[in-house]
Amino acid sequence: MSEPAPDPRMQSLINRLRPGAVRRVKVTGFDGTDVLVQLVDVEGGATETGRIPRQEASMRRTEHPSELFEVGQEIDAEEIGRWREGRLHLSARACEIPALRSFLLGLERGQVVTGTVSAVHNFGVFVHVDGEPGGLCTGFIRVPDLTWGWISHPSEAVEAGRRITAEVIIAETRSGQVTLSLKALREDPLIRFADQVGRVLTGPIIKIVPFGVFVQLAPEVVGFLHLSELTDEPTGTPDQFVDEGELITVKVAEVDLRLHRVRLGAADGADRTR
Incomplete structure:
Protein backbone atom coordinates (compact mmCIF):
# COMPACT_ATOMS: atom_id res chain seq x y z
CA MET A 1 0.00 0.00 0.00
CA SER A 2 1.42 3.38 -0.95
CA GLU A 3 1.80 5.91 1.84
CA PRO A 4 1.91 9.71 1.69
CA ALA A 5 5.02 11.48 2.94
CA PRO A 6 5.02 11.81 6.74
CA ASP A 7 3.81 15.10 8.17
CA PRO A 8 6.76 16.60 10.13
CA ARG A 9 4.36 18.38 12.51
CA MET A 10 2.62 15.12 13.37
CA GLN A 11 5.97 13.37 13.83
CA SER A 12 7.13 16.13 16.18
CA LEU A 13 3.94 15.72 18.26
CA ILE A 14 4.39 11.95 18.39
CA ASN A 15 7.99 12.34 19.54
CA ARG A 16 6.88 14.62 22.40
CA LEU A 17 4.17 12.17 23.52
CA ARG A 18 6.35 9.07 23.52
CA PRO A 19 6.76 7.55 27.00
CA GLY A 20 9.78 8.79 28.95
CA ALA A 21 11.93 7.01 31.54
CA VAL A 22 10.30 6.02 34.82
CA ARG A 23 11.96 7.49 37.93
CA ARG A 24 11.48 6.73 41.60
CA VAL A 25 10.78 9.98 43.47
CA LYS A 26 9.95 11.10 47.00
CA VAL A 27 7.34 13.76 47.64
CA THR A 28 8.93 16.73 49.43
CA GLY A 29 6.08 19.22 49.42
CA PHE A 30 3.63 21.20 47.32
CA ASP A 31 3.93 24.42 45.34
CA GLY A 32 0.37 25.56 44.88
CA THR A 33 -1.21 22.60 43.12
CA ASP A 34 2.09 21.17 41.84
CA VAL A 35 3.87 18.33 43.62
CA LEU A 36 7.54 18.87 44.50
CA VAL A 37 9.69 15.75 44.50
CA GLN A 38 13.25 14.57 44.95
CA LEU A 39 14.67 11.83 42.78
CA VAL A 40 15.54 8.71 44.78
CA ASP A 41 17.43 6.81 42.10
CA VAL A 42 20.14 9.39 41.30
CA GLU A 43 23.55 7.79 40.80
CA GLY A 44 26.47 8.80 42.95
CA GLY A 45 24.29 10.09 45.77
CA ALA A 46 23.64 13.43 44.05
CA THR A 47 20.47 15.33 44.84
CA GLU A 48 18.08 16.29 42.07
CA THR A 49 14.63 17.75 42.48
CA GLY A 50 11.66 17.73 40.16
CA ARG A 51 8.08 18.85 39.82
CA ILE A 52 4.84 17.06 38.98
CA PRO A 53 2.37 19.57 37.49
CA ARG A 54 -1.18 19.30 38.79
CA GLN A 55 -2.53 17.92 35.51
CA GLU A 56 0.08 15.15 35.65
CA ALA A 57 -0.65 14.10 39.23
CA SER A 58 -3.50 11.68 38.59
CA MET A 59 -6.19 10.53 36.20
CA ARG A 60 -8.62 11.01 39.07
CA ARG A 61 -10.22 14.38 39.72
CA THR A 62 -9.15 15.99 42.98
CA GLU A 63 -9.19 19.47 44.46
CA HIS A 64 -5.52 19.28 45.46
CA PRO A 65 -2.76 16.66 45.03
CA SER A 66 -2.35 16.50 48.81
CA GLU A 67 -5.46 14.29 48.66
CA LEU A 68 -3.34 11.77 46.76
CA PHE A 69 0.18 12.11 48.12
CA GLU A 70 1.86 12.66 51.48
CA VAL A 71 5.21 14.29 52.14
CA GLY A 72 7.80 11.53 52.36
CA GLN A 73 5.84 9.13 50.15
CA GLU A 74 7.77 7.42 47.34
CA ILE A 75 6.10 6.98 43.95
CA ASP A 76 7.01 6.18 40.36
CA ALA A 77 6.73 8.97 37.79
CA GLU A 78 7.56 9.31 34.11
CA GLU A 79 9.96 11.94 32.79
CA ILE A 80 8.26 14.45 30.48
CA GLY A 81 11.06 16.99 30.02
CA ARG A 82 12.85 19.93 31.55
CA TRP A 83 11.27 23.37 31.65
CA ARG A 84 12.93 26.77 31.43
CA GLU A 85 14.22 26.69 34.96
CA GLY A 86 15.97 23.42 34.18
CA ARG A 87 13.94 21.44 36.69
CA LEU A 88 12.81 17.99 35.67
CA HIS A 89 9.06 17.66 35.15
CA LEU A 90 7.40 14.31 35.63
CA SER A 91 4.03 12.58 35.29
CA ALA A 92 2.65 10.44 38.10
CA ARG A 93 -0.54 9.71 36.20
CA ALA A 94 1.50 7.88 33.53
CA CYS A 95 2.45 5.29 36.17
CA GLU A 96 -0.77 5.34 38.19
CA ILE A 97 -2.25 2.11 36.80
CA PRO A 98 0.58 -0.41 36.14
CA ALA A 99 -1.61 -2.73 34.07
CA LEU A 100 -2.68 0.17 31.84
CA ARG A 101 0.90 1.37 31.38
CA SER A 102 2.04 -2.15 30.51
CA PHE A 103 -0.76 -2.49 27.95
CA LEU A 104 0.04 0.85 26.30
CA LEU A 105 3.79 0.17 26.21
CA GLY A 106 3.01 -3.05 24.34
CA LEU A 107 1.49 -1.11 21.44
CA GLU A 108 3.61 0.26 18.60
CA ARG A 109 2.88 2.81 15.89
CA GLY A 110 1.55 1.00 12.82
CA GLN A 111 0.37 -2.04 14.77
CA VAL A 112 -3.05 -3.37 13.79
CA VAL A 113 -5.51 -3.93 16.65
CA THR A 114 -9.15 -4.92 16.98
CA GLY A 115 -11.81 -3.61 19.30
CA THR A 116 -15.43 -2.64 19.84
CA VAL A 117 -16.82 0.86 19.43
CA SER A 118 -17.94 2.08 22.85
CA ALA A 119 -19.38 5.53 22.08
CA VAL A 120 -19.71 7.92 19.14
CA HIS A 121 -19.50 11.69 19.65
CA ASN A 122 -19.22 14.65 17.33
CA PHE A 123 -15.53 15.03 18.26
CA GLY A 124 -14.54 11.38 17.79
CA VAL A 125 -15.08 7.75 18.66
CA PHE A 126 -14.16 5.78 21.80
CA VAL A 127 -13.12 2.15 21.41
CA HIS A 128 -12.63 -0.78 23.79
CA VAL A 129 -9.38 -2.22 22.46
CA ASP A 130 -9.02 -5.98 22.79
CA GLY A 131 -6.66 -6.83 25.65
CA GLU A 132 -7.01 -3.57 27.56
CA PRO A 133 -7.37 -3.74 31.36
CA GLY A 134 -10.92 -4.38 32.50
CA GLY A 135 -13.07 -1.38 33.29
CA LEU A 136 -11.14 0.96 31.02
CA CYS A 137 -11.73 2.33 27.53
CA THR A 138 -8.38 3.09 25.95
CA GLY A 139 -9.01 3.63 22.24
CA PHE A 140 -9.91 6.89 20.52
CA ILE A 141 -10.37 7.73 16.83
CA ARG A 142 -10.33 11.37 15.76
CA VAL A 143 -12.89 12.37 13.14
CA PRO A 144 -10.26 12.87 10.37
CA ASP A 145 -8.99 9.32 10.99
CA LEU A 146 -12.35 7.62 10.49
CA THR A 147 -12.59 7.70 6.71
CA TRP A 148 -11.07 9.22 3.60
CA GLY A 149 -14.53 10.36 2.58
CA TRP A 150 -16.54 13.40 3.61
CA ILE A 151 -18.79 12.95 6.64
CA SER A 152 -20.77 15.47 8.64
CA HIS A 153 -20.81 13.31 11.81
CA PRO A 154 -18.83 10.24 12.98
CA SER A 155 -22.05 8.23 13.20
CA GLU A 156 -21.98 8.12 9.40
CA ALA A 157 -18.81 5.99 9.62
CA VAL A 158 -19.33 3.78 12.70
CA GLU A 159 -21.89 2.98 15.38
CA ALA A 160 -21.64 1.83 19.00
CA GLY A 161 -21.18 -1.93 19.36
CA ARG A 162 -19.48 -2.35 16.00
CA ARG A 163 -16.33 -4.48 15.83
CA ILE A 164 -13.47 -2.67 14.08
CA THR A 165 -9.89 -3.19 12.98
CA ALA A 166 -7.65 -0.14 13.21
CA GLU A 167 -4.03 0.98 13.10
CA VAL A 168 -2.22 2.42 16.10
CA ILE A 169 -1.08 6.03 15.65
CA ILE A 170 0.32 6.49 19.15
CA ALA A 171 -0.16 5.05 22.63
CA GLU A 172 0.12 7.72 25.34
CA THR A 173 0.89 6.66 28.88
CA ARG A 174 0.14 10.15 30.24
CA SER A 175 -3.42 10.20 28.88
CA GLY A 176 -3.95 6.45 29.26
CA GLN A 177 -5.16 6.35 25.67
CA VAL A 178 -4.23 4.89 22.30
CA THR A 179 -5.06 6.96 19.24
CA LEU A 180 -6.28 4.80 16.36
CA SER A 181 -7.00 5.22 12.66
CA LEU A 182 -9.50 3.34 10.52
CA LYS A 183 -8.56 5.00 7.25
CA ALA A 184 -4.85 4.13 7.66
CA LEU A 185 -5.73 0.56 6.68
CA ARG A 186 -7.25 1.73 3.40
CA GLU A 187 -5.44 3.12 0.39
CA ASP A 188 -5.69 6.88 -0.05
Missing part, protein backbone atom coordinates in the same frame (compact mmCIF):
# COMPACT_ATOMS: atom_id res chain seq x y z
CA PRO A 189 -8.25 7.30 -2.87
CA LEU A 190 -6.26 10.28 -4.18
CA ILE A 191 -3.47 7.92 -5.25
CA ARG A 192 -5.71 6.51 -7.98
CA PHE A 193 -7.28 9.92 -8.64
CA ALA A 194 -3.96 11.70 -9.24
CA ASP A 195 -4.09 11.04 -12.99
CA GLN A 196 -7.26 13.17 -13.24
CA VAL A 197 -5.31 16.46 -13.17
CA GLY A 198 -6.42 18.56 -16.13
CA ARG A 199 -9.71 16.73 -16.61
CA VAL A 200 -13.10 18.45 -16.51
CA LEU A 201 -15.56 16.76 -14.15
CA THR A 202 -19.06 17.38 -12.87
CA GLY A 203 -20.16 16.77 -9.31
CA PRO A 204 -22.47 18.03 -6.55
CA ILE A 205 -21.53 20.82 -4.17
CA ILE A 206 -21.48 19.20 -0.72
CA LYS A 207 -20.45 22.17 1.40
CA ILE A 208 -20.31 25.95 1.02
CA VAL A 209 -17.85 28.01 3.08
CA PRO A 210 -17.18 31.79 2.97
CA PHE A 211 -14.20 31.43 0.65
CA GLY A 212 -15.36 28.68 -1.71
CA VAL A 213 -17.15 25.36 -2.16
CA PHE A 214 -16.34 21.67 -1.77
CA VAL A 215 -17.31 19.42 -4.66
CA GLN A 216 -17.76 15.63 -4.64
CA LEU A 217 -15.72 14.32 -7.58
CA ALA A 218 -15.70 10.56 -6.94
CA PRO A 219 -16.31 8.18 -4.02
CA GLU A 220 -14.25 9.53 -1.06
CA VAL A 221 -12.75 12.26 -3.26
CA VAL A 222 -13.67 15.91 -2.60
CA GLY A 223 -12.15 18.96 -4.24
CA PHE A 224 -12.13 22.63 -3.31
CA LEU A 225 -13.10 25.45 -5.66
CA HIS A 226 -12.08 28.90 -4.46
CA LEU A 227 -14.54 31.77 -4.68
CA SER A 228 -12.31 33.54 -7.20
CA GLU A 229 -12.77 30.55 -9.55
CA LEU A 230 -16.51 30.48 -8.98
CA THR A 231 -17.38 34.00 -10.11
CA ASP A 232 -15.89 37.12 -11.67
CA GLU A 233 -17.82 39.30 -9.24
CA PRO A 234 -15.39 41.33 -7.06
CA THR A 235 -17.54 40.95 -3.96
CA GLY A 236 -20.00 38.43 -2.61
CA THR A 237 -20.11 35.00 -0.98
CA PRO A 238 -20.38 31.58 -2.63
CA ASP A 239 -23.98 31.06 -1.55
CA GLN A 240 -24.96 34.04 -3.71
CA PHE A 241 -23.89 32.10 -6.80
CA VAL A 242 -24.47 28.40 -6.04
CA ASP A 243 -26.52 26.15 -3.77
CA GLU A 244 -25.52 23.09 -1.77
CA GLY A 245 -26.42 19.97 -3.76
CA GLU A 246 -26.16 21.80 -7.09
CA LEU A 247 -24.17 20.09 -9.85
CA ILE A 248 -21.14 22.07 -10.97
CA THR A 249 -18.58 21.48 -13.71
CA VAL A 250 -14.96 22.06 -12.70
CA LYS A 251 -11.41 21.37 -13.83
CA VAL A 252 -9.00 19.40 -11.65
CA ALA A 253 -6.08 21.79 -11.18
CA GLU A 254 -3.96 19.91 -8.63
CA VAL A 255 -3.91 16.71 -6.57
CA ASP A 256 -1.65 17.06 -3.53
CA LEU A 257 -1.01 13.63 -2.02
CA ARG A 258 1.05 14.93 0.90
CA LEU A 259 -1.63 17.33 2.11
CA HIS A 260 -4.43 15.11 0.82
CA ARG A 261 -6.30 17.80 -1.05
CA VAL A 262 -7.64 18.50 -4.53
CA ARG A 263 -7.58 22.04 -5.90
CA LEU A 264 -10.17 22.86 -8.53
CA GLY A 265 -10.45 25.54 -11.15
CA ALA A 266 -13.18 26.88 -13.37
CA ALA A 267 -13.89 24.65 -16.34
CA ASP A 268 -13.00 26.33 -19.66
CA GLY A 269 -16.09 27.98 -21.09
CA ALA A 270 -18.13 27.42 -17.95
CA ASP A 271 -20.62 30.10 -16.93
CA ARG A 272 -19.12 31.67 -13.79
CA THR A 273 -22.26 33.46 -12.71
CA ARG A 274 -25.85 32.41 -12.25
Whole structure:
Protein backbone atom coordinates (compact mmCIF):
# COMPACT_ATOMS: atom_id res chain seq x y z
CA MET A 1 0.00 0.00 0.00
CA SER A 2 1.42 3.38 -0.95
CA GLU A 3 1.80 5.91 1.84
CA PRO A 4 1.91 9.71 1.69
CA ALA A 5 5.02 11.48 2.94
CA PRO A 6 5.02 11.81 6.74
CA ASP A 7 3.81 15.10 8.17
CA PRO A 8 6.76 16.60 10.13
CA ARG A 9 4.36 18.38 12.51
CA MET A 10 2.62 15.12 13.37
CA GLN A 11 5.97 13.37 13.83
CA SER A 12 7.13 16.13 16.18
CA LEU A 13 3.94 15.72 18.26
CA ILE A 14 4.39 11.95 18.39
CA ASN A 15 7.99 12.34 19.54
CA ARG A 16 6.88 14.62 22.40
CA LEU A 17 4.17 12.17 23.52
CA ARG A 18 6.35 9.07 23.52
CA PRO A 19 6.76 7.55 27.00
CA GLY A 20 9.78 8.79 28.95
CA ALA A 21 11.93 7.01 31.54
CA VAL A 22 10.30 6.02 34.82
CA ARG A 23 11.96 7.49 37.93
CA ARG A 24 11.48 6.73 41.60
CA VAL A 25 10.78 9.98 43.47
CA LYS A 26 9.95 11.10 47.00
CA VAL A 27 7.34 13.76 47.64
CA THR A 28 8.93 16.73 49.43
CA GLY A 29 6.08 19.22 49.42
CA PHE A 30 3.63 21.20 47.32
CA ASP A 31 3.93 24.42 45.34
CA GLY A 32 0.37 25.56 44.88
CA THR A 33 -1.21 22.60 43.12
CA ASP A 34 2.09 21.17 41.84
CA VAL A 35 3.87 18.33 43.62
CA LEU A 36 7.54 18.87 44.50
CA VAL A 37 9.69 15.75 44.50
CA GLN A 38 13.25 14.57 44.95
CA LEU A 39 14.67 11.83 42.78
CA VAL A 40 15.54 8.71 44.78
CA ASP A 41 17.43 6.81 42.10
CA VAL A 42 20.14 9.39 41.30
CA GLU A 43 23.55 7.79 40.80
CA GLY A 44 26.47 8.80 42.95
CA GLY A 45 24.29 10.09 45.77
CA ALA A 46 23.64 13.43 44.05
CA THR A 47 20.47 15.33 44.84
CA GLU A 48 18.08 16.29 42.07
CA THR A 49 14.63 17.75 42.48
CA GLY A 50 11.66 17.73 40.16
CA ARG A 51 8.08 18.85 39.82
CA ILE A 52 4.84 17.06 38.98
CA PRO A 53 2.37 19.57 37.49
CA ARG A 54 -1.18 19.30 38.79
CA GLN A 55 -2.53 17.92 35.51
CA GLU A 56 0.08 15.15 35.65
CA ALA A 57 -0.65 14.10 39.23
CA SER A 58 -3.50 11.68 38.59
CA MET A 59 -6.19 10.53 36.20
CA ARG A 60 -8.62 11.01 39.07
CA ARG A 61 -10.22 14.38 39.72
CA THR A 62 -9.15 15.99 42.98
CA GLU A 63 -9.19 19.47 44.46
CA HIS A 64 -5.52 19.28 45.46
CA PRO A 65 -2.76 16.66 45.03
CA SER A 66 -2.35 16.50 48.81
CA GLU A 67 -5.46 14.29 48.66
CA LEU A 68 -3.34 11.77 46.76
CA PHE A 69 0.18 12.11 48.12
CA GLU A 70 1.86 12.66 51.48
CA VAL A 71 5.21 14.29 52.14
CA GLY A 72 7.80 11.53 52.36
CA GLN A 73 5.84 9.13 50.15
CA GLU A 74 7.77 7.42 47.34
CA ILE A 75 6.10 6.98 43.95
CA ASP A 76 7.01 6.18 40.36
CA ALA A 77 6.73 8.97 37.79
CA GLU A 78 7.56 9.31 34.11
CA GLU A 79 9.96 11.94 32.79
CA ILE A 80 8.26 14.45 30.48
CA GLY A 81 11.06 16.99 30.02
CA ARG A 82 12.85 19.93 31.55
CA TRP A 83 11.27 23.37 31.65
CA ARG A 84 12.93 26.77 31.43
CA GLU A 85 14.22 26.69 34.96
CA GLY A 86 15.97 23.42 34.18
CA ARG A 87 13.94 21.44 36.69
CA LEU A 88 12.81 17.99 35.67
CA HIS A 89 9.06 17.66 35.15
CA LEU A 90 7.40 14.31 35.63
CA SER A 91 4.03 12.58 35.29
CA ALA A 92 2.65 10.44 38.10
CA ARG A 93 -0.54 9.71 36.20
CA ALA A 94 1.50 7.88 33.53
CA CYS A 95 2.45 5.29 36.17
CA GLU A 96 -0.77 5.34 38.19
CA ILE A 97 -2.25 2.11 36.80
CA PRO A 98 0.58 -0.41 36.14
CA ALA A 99 -1.61 -2.73 34.07
CA LEU A 100 -2.68 0.17 31.84
CA ARG A 101 0.90 1.37 31.38
CA SER A 102 2.04 -2.15 30.51
CA PHE A 103 -0.76 -2.49 27.95
CA LEU A 104 0.04 0.85 26.30
CA LEU A 105 3.79 0.17 26.21
CA GLY A 106 3.01 -3.05 24.34
CA LEU A 107 1.49 -1.11 21.44
CA GLU A 108 3.61 0.26 18.60
CA ARG A 109 2.88 2.81 15.89
CA GLY A 110 1.55 1.00 12.82
CA GLN A 111 0.37 -2.04 14.77
CA VAL A 112 -3.05 -3.37 13.79
CA VAL A 113 -5.51 -3.93 16.65
CA THR A 114 -9.15 -4.92 16.98
CA GLY A 115 -11.81 -3.61 19.30
CA THR A 116 -15.43 -2.64 19.84
CA VAL A 117 -16.82 0.86 19.43
CA SER A 118 -17.94 2.08 22.85
CA ALA A 119 -19.38 5.53 22.08
CA VAL A 120 -19.71 7.92 19.14
CA HIS A 121 -19.50 11.69 19.65
CA ASN A 122 -19.22 14.65 17.33
CA PHE A 123 -15.53 15.03 18.26
CA GLY A 124 -14.54 11.38 17.79
CA VAL A 125 -15.08 7.75 18.66
CA PHE A 126 -14.16 5.78 21.80
CA VAL A 127 -13.12 2.15 21.41
CA HIS A 128 -12.63 -0.78 23.79
CA VAL A 129 -9.38 -2.22 22.46
CA ASP A 130 -9.02 -5.98 22.79
CA GLY A 131 -6.66 -6.83 25.65
CA GLU A 132 -7.01 -3.57 27.56
CA PRO A 133 -7.37 -3.74 31.36
CA GLY A 134 -10.92 -4.38 32.50
CA GLY A 135 -13.07 -1.38 33.29
CA LEU A 136 -11.14 0.96 31.02
CA CYS A 137 -11.73 2.33 27.53
CA THR A 138 -8.38 3.09 25.95
CA GLY A 139 -9.01 3.63 22.24
CA PHE A 140 -9.91 6.89 20.52
CA ILE A 141 -10.37 7.73 16.83
CA ARG A 142 -10.33 11.37 15.76
CA VAL A 143 -12.89 12.37 13.14
CA PRO A 144 -10.26 12.87 10.37
CA ASP A 145 -8.99 9.32 10.99
CA LEU A 146 -12.35 7.62 10.49
CA THR A 147 -12.59 7.70 6.71
CA TRP A 148 -11.07 9.22 3.60
CA GLY A 149 -14.53 10.36 2.58
CA TRP A 150 -16.54 13.40 3.61
CA ILE A 151 -18.79 12.95 6.64
CA SER A 152 -20.77 15.47 8.64
CA HIS A 153 -20.81 13.31 11.81
CA PRO A 154 -18.83 10.24 12.98
CA SER A 155 -22.05 8.23 13.20
CA GLU A 156 -21.98 8.12 9.40
CA ALA A 157 -18.81 5.99 9.62
CA VAL A 158 -19.33 3.78 12.70
CA GLU A 159 -21.89 2.98 15.38
CA ALA A 160 -21.64 1.83 19.00
CA GLY A 161 -21.18 -1.93 19.36
CA ARG A 162 -19.48 -2.35 16.00
CA ARG A 163 -16.33 -4.48 15.83
CA ILE A 164 -13.47 -2.67 14.08
CA THR A 165 -9.89 -3.19 12.98
CA ALA A 166 -7.65 -0.14 13.21
CA GLU A 167 -4.03 0.98 13.10
CA VAL A 168 -2.22 2.42 16.10
CA ILE A 169 -1.08 6.03 15.65
CA ILE A 170 0.32 6.49 19.15
CA ALA A 171 -0.16 5.05 22.63
CA GLU A 172 0.12 7.72 25.34
CA THR A 173 0.89 6.66 28.88
CA ARG A 174 0.14 10.15 30.24
CA SER A 175 -3.42 10.20 28.88
CA GLY A 176 -3.95 6.45 29.26
CA GLN A 177 -5.16 6.35 25.67
CA VAL A 178 -4.23 4.89 22.30
CA THR A 179 -5.06 6.96 19.24
CA LEU A 180 -6.28 4.80 16.36
CA SER A 181 -7.00 5.22 12.66
CA LEU A 182 -9.50 3.34 10.52
CA LYS A 183 -8.56 5.00 7.25
CA ALA A 184 -4.85 4.13 7.66
CA LEU A 185 -5.73 0.56 6.68
CA ARG A 186 -7.25 1.73 3.40
CA GLU A 187 -5.44 3.12 0.39
CA ASP A 188 -5.69 6.88 -0.05
CA PRO A 189 -8.25 7.30 -2.87
CA LEU A 190 -6.26 10.28 -4.18
CA ILE A 191 -3.47 7.92 -5.25
CA ARG A 192 -5.71 6.51 -7.98
CA PHE A 193 -7.28 9.92 -8.64
CA ALA A 194 -3.96 11.70 -9.24
CA ASP A 195 -4.09 11.04 -12.99
CA GLN A 196 -7.26 13.17 -13.24
CA VAL A 197 -5.31 16.46 -13.17
CA GLY A 198 -6.42 18.56 -16.13
CA ARG A 199 -9.71 16.73 -16.61
CA VAL A 200 -13.10 18.45 -16.51
CA LEU A 201 -15.56 16.76 -14.15
CA THR A 202 -19.06 17.38 -12.87
CA GLY A 203 -20.16 16.77 -9.31
CA PRO A 204 -22.47 18.03 -6.55
CA ILE A 205 -21.53 20.82 -4.17
CA ILE A 206 -21.48 19.20 -0.72
CA LYS A 207 -20.45 22.17 1.40
CA ILE A 208 -20.31 25.95 1.02
CA VAL A 209 -17.85 28.01 3.08
CA PRO A 210 -17.18 31.79 2.97
CA PHE A 211 -14.20 31.43 0.65
CA GLY A 212 -15.36 28.68 -1.71
CA VAL A 213 -17.15 25.36 -2.16
CA PHE A 214 -16.34 21.67 -1.77
CA VAL A 215 -17.31 19.42 -4.66
CA GLN A 216 -17.76 15.63 -4.64
CA LEU A 217 -15.72 14.32 -7.58
CA ALA A 218 -15.70 10.56 -6.94
CA PRO A 219 -16.31 8.18 -4.02
CA GLU A 220 -14.25 9.53 -1.06
CA VAL A 221 -12.75 12.26 -3.26
CA VAL A 222 -13.67 15.91 -2.60
CA GLY A 223 -12.15 18.96 -4.24
CA PHE A 224 -12.13 22.63 -3.31
CA LEU A 225 -13.10 25.45 -5.66
CA HIS A 226 -12.08 28.90 -4.46
CA LEU A 227 -14.54 31.77 -4.68
CA SER A 228 -12.31 33.54 -7.20
CA GLU A 229 -12.77 30.55 -9.55
CA LEU A 230 -16.51 30.48 -8.98
CA THR A 231 -17.38 34.00 -10.11
CA ASP A 232 -15.89 37.12 -11.67
CA GLU A 233 -17.82 39.30 -9.24
CA PRO A 234 -15.39 41.33 -7.06
CA THR A 235 -17.54 40.95 -3.96
CA GLY A 236 -20.00 38.43 -2.61
CA THR A 237 -20.11 35.00 -0.98
CA PRO A 238 -20.38 31.58 -2.63
CA ASP A 239 -23.98 31.06 -1.55
CA GLN A 240 -24.96 34.04 -3.71
CA PHE A 241 -23.89 32.10 -6.80
CA VAL A 242 -24.47 28.40 -6.04
CA ASP A 243 -26.52 26.15 -3.77
CA GLU A 244 -25.52 23.09 -1.77
CA GLY A 245 -26.42 19.97 -3.76
CA GLU A 246 -26.16 21.80 -7.09
CA LEU A 247 -24.17 20.09 -9.85
CA ILE A 248 -21.14 22.07 -10.97
CA THR A 249 -18.58 21.48 -13.71
CA VAL A 250 -14.96 22.06 -12.70
CA LYS A 251 -11.41 21.37 -13.83
CA VAL A 252 -9.00 19.40 -11.65
CA ALA A 253 -6.08 21.79 -11.18
CA GLU A 254 -3.96 19.91 -8.63
CA VAL A 255 -3.91 16.71 -6.57
CA ASP A 256 -1.65 17.06 -3.53
CA LEU A 257 -1.01 13.63 -2.02
CA ARG A 258 1.05 14.93 0.90
CA LEU A 259 -1.63 17.33 2.11
CA HIS A 260 -4.43 15.11 0.82
CA ARG A 261 -6.30 17.80 -1.05
CA VAL A 262 -7.64 18.50 -4.53
CA ARG A 263 -7.58 22.04 -5.90
CA LEU A 264 -10.17 22.86 -8.53
CA GLY A 265 -10.45 25.54 -11.15
CA ALA A 266 -13.18 26.88 -13.37
CA ALA A 267 -13.89 24.65 -16.34
CA ASP A 268 -13.00 26.33 -19.66
CA GLY A 269 -16.09 27.98 -21.09
CA ALA A 270 -18.13 27.42 -17.95
CA ASP A 271 -20.62 30.10 -16.93
CA ARG A 272 -19.12 31.67 -13.79
CA THR A 273 -22.26 33.46 -12.71
CA ARG A 274 -25.85 32.41 -12.25
